Amino acid sequence: MIGPTARAQPHSVAVICTRNRPGPLRHCLEEVLKCNPLPAEVVIVDSSDDAATATALAEFELRAKTPLRYIKSTPGLPHQRNMAVSHVAAEIYHFIDDDVRVSAQYFVKLESLLAVSGQSVGIVAGSDRSQRSSARF
Numbered sequence: 745m746i747g748p749t750a751r752a753q754p755h756s757v758a759v760i761c762t763r764n765r766p767g768p769l770r771h772c773l774e775e776v777l778k779c780n781p782l783p784a785e786v787v788i789v790d791s792s793d794d795a796a797t798a799t800a801l802a803e804f805e806l807r808a809k810t811p812l813r814y815i816k817s818t819p820g821l822p823h824q825r826n827m828a829v830s831h832v833a834a835e836i837y838h839f840i841d842d843d844v845r846v847s848a849q850y851f852v853k854l855e856s857l858l859a860v861s862g863q864s865v866g867i868v869a870g871s872d873r874s875q876r877s878s879a880r881f
Contacts, residue, residue: 756836
């Protein structure tokens with residue numbers, strides 16, 4: 745990938761599971777790659793019937809400022825998430841739906857919530873109500 749950029753701390757990865765949705769995935773990736781700081785890696789787990797998703801990812805590989813990892817998978821969201829966890833070691837996994845928008849501060853906001861909570865929180869889900877968008881945690 746291209747030169748270093750600010751990274752979210754601690755080591756975190758964004759995981760986007762998708763199936764036959766290259767258009768929404770492109771929009772989601774655009775949003776994730778605008779975040780500051782970026783996750784250490786963005787992992788796309790694809791169970792599509794064709795190569796359209798892999799082709800869409802090729803558009804991002806040269807301009808992404810964080811590594812992109814593509815994992816081909818069989819269908820099933822729980823299976824896809826488990827595939828990501830088994831292929832990528834991280835302290836924090838951000839599971840992001842392929843059809844949502846995230847704010848530019850998504851990783852900072854969520855990781856600050858986790859830092860404040862210490863070991864008492866294992867998962868966070870919901871919407872970012874500070875914006876009038878469809879940004880979701």
